[in-house]
Structure formats: structure tokens, C-alpha cells
Amino acid sequence: MPDTIIRLENISKSYSQGDTVIPVIENLNATIQEGKFISVIGPSGSGKSTLLNVIGLIDTADSGDIFFFDENLKDINYVQQNLIRRDKIGFVYQSNNLFSDFTAIENVTIPQLLLGANKKDAYNLAFKCLDILGLSARINHLPKDLSGGEQQRVAIARAIINEPKIIIADEPTGNLDKNTSNDVFEHLINFVYSQKISLIMATHNLDLARKSDHQIKLV
Ligand SMILES: Nc1ncnc2c1ncn2[C@@H]1O[C@H](COP(=O)(O)OP(=O)(O)OP(=O)(O)O)[C@@H](O)[C@H]1O
Numbered sequence: 001m002p003d004t005i006i007r008l009e010n011i012s013k014s015y016s017q018g019d020t021v022i023p024v025i026e027n028l029n030a031t032i033q034e035g036k037f038i039s040v041i042g043p044s045g046s047g048k049s050t051l052l053n054v055i056g057l058i059d060t061a062d063s064g065d066i067f068f069f070d071e072n073l074k075d076i077n078y079v080q081q082n083l084i085r086r087d088k089i090g091f092v093y094q095s096n097n098l099f100s101d102f103t104a105i106e107n108v109t110i111p112q113l114l115l116g117a118n119k120k121d122a123y124n125l126a127f128k129c130l131d132i133l134g135l136s137a138r139i140n141h142l143p144k145d146l147s148g149g150e151q152q153r154v155a156i157a158r159a160i161i162n163e164p165k166i167i168i169a170d171e172p173t174g175n176l177d178k179n180t181s182n183d184v185f186e187h188l189i190n191f192v193y194s195q196k197i198s199l200i201m202a203t204h205n206l207d208l209a210r211k212s213d214h215q216i217k218l219v
Pocket residue numbers: 015016017022024042043044045046047048049050051
């Protein structure tokens with residue numbers, strides 16, 4: 001049995017809009033295991049991003065329990081949660097949020113520099129990550145001089161440089177055409193499976209979702 005990275009038990013989350021309460025996630029149970037790809041599917045507004053934000057420790061659930069490596073989040077203080085988010089989780093979003101004045105490789109070094117790595121080590125590691133994603137010939141390009149798919153691959157390189165245990169991806173191929181989307185996904189999934197890390201990905205692309213080890217369906 002692979003190790004369980006995250007376990008969700010009876011997670012519920014609603015938003016208040018004036019006097020009305022809008023339930024978004026109701027009593028959700030899920031297990032995310034090491035080296036597995038979990039897709040999150042459901043119509044627009046069904047709570048996919050909300051769920052990813054809860055799992056990524058960006059937002060909190062109203063009720064239920066979340067276990068990270070068998071430790072209940074309720075027993076982990078705010079500072080420790082920040083460390084989990086920084087050290088164990090890589091994020092990839094639909095729009096890549098790359099810094100426009102920095103080259104591809106400079107963008108990828110940033111998470112390492114924030115961890116205190118020296119510039120040369122960060123650069124070498126960033127090159128390795130960009131190489132894995134097929135971008136070794138593009139490292140000195142600014143984001144505007146890269147295609148949409150290449151920009152997303154840079155964003156993935158930036159998400160993996162700190163060697164996370166889990167990648168949270170919110171429609172990472174949502175802005176790309178079908179072929180580019182498949183290409184970016186292939187790079188991502190190959191990396192995930194080769195490194196035995198977990199991927200939890202929200203997507204409207206049911207072809208990609210079908211490739212997952214497990215689907216979380218929201219309604
Ligand atoms: N901060 C907020 N305050 C109030 N309501 C919110 C907030 N964030 C999200 N919602 C509502 O919660 C519901 C779920 O939103 P969410 O963004 O999680 O959906 P989604 O499944 O990711 O949709 P999409 O496929 O369009 O990205 C929506 O009805 C949305 O309007």
C-alpha cells in the first residue's frame with residue numbers, strides 16, 4: 001500500500017453571501033496517496049478551486065478533519081502549516097503568474113532563493129527542472145517570448161524545484177489548446193510518476209481526468 005499523504009474526513013465548506021449560506025463542499029471524504037494522480041472534476045462553481053485551496057492550506061474548511069502525513073491539521077499550528085505549504089506543496093494555476101521581467105530560469109530559481117539556497121545552486125537546480133520539462137533551450141527567454149504551453153511548463157518547473165510531496169494544480173492546462181494541453185500534462189504526469197509525488201488536479205478536461213488513479217467528483 002502506498003503511503004497516505006493527505007486524508008480528508010467529512011470536509012464541509014460554505015460561503016456566506018449576505019444572509020444566505022451557499023454550501024460548496026458537503027461531507028467530502030478522500031485519500032491522497034503517494035505517487036498517485038487524483039483529478040477533481042465537476043461543473044463550474046462546484047467547488048473544485050475551493051477544495052484545492054483547502055487542501056493547499058490557503059483556505060480552511062468549516063468542519064471535518066484533514067490529516068497531513070497522519071497528523072490532524074487541528075494539531076498543527078499556523079507556523080507549521082506555513083512550513084508544510086512551503087516545503088511539501090507545489091502549486092500550478094491556470095494562469096502561470098510568472099514574473100514578466102524575469103527569465104524562465106530566474107522565475108524557477110525563486111522558490112529556492114526563498115528557502116535560502118545560494119544563487120549558483122538554485123540556478124543549477126532550476127536548469128535541471130527546466131531540462132526535465134523540455135525547456136533547456138529556452139532558459140533565458142522572458143515569459144512573453146515563450147508560448148503558452150512553454151510558460152505553463154516553466155510554472156511547473158517552479159512548482160517542482162523545492163521537491164514537494166504533492167502538486168496542487170488548478171486547471172493547469174485550462175488556457176491551452178488541446179495538443180499543447182496534452183503536451184504540458186504529459187510533462188507533468190511523467191514527472192509526478194517518476195518522482196512518486198502526488199498530483200491533485202482540477203480540470204474540465206475529461207480526457208485528462210480519465211487518466212487519473214482516482215476522481216473526486218463535485219456537483
Ligand atoms: N470568497 C468567496 N465568497 C463567496 N462565494 C465564493 C467565494 N469563492 C467561491 N465562491 C463560490 O463558491 C462556489 C465554488 O467556487 P469554486 O471557485 O470553488 O468553483 P470551481 O468548481 O473551481 O469553478 P470553475 O470551474 O469555474 O473554476 C461558487 O459558487 C463560487 O461563486
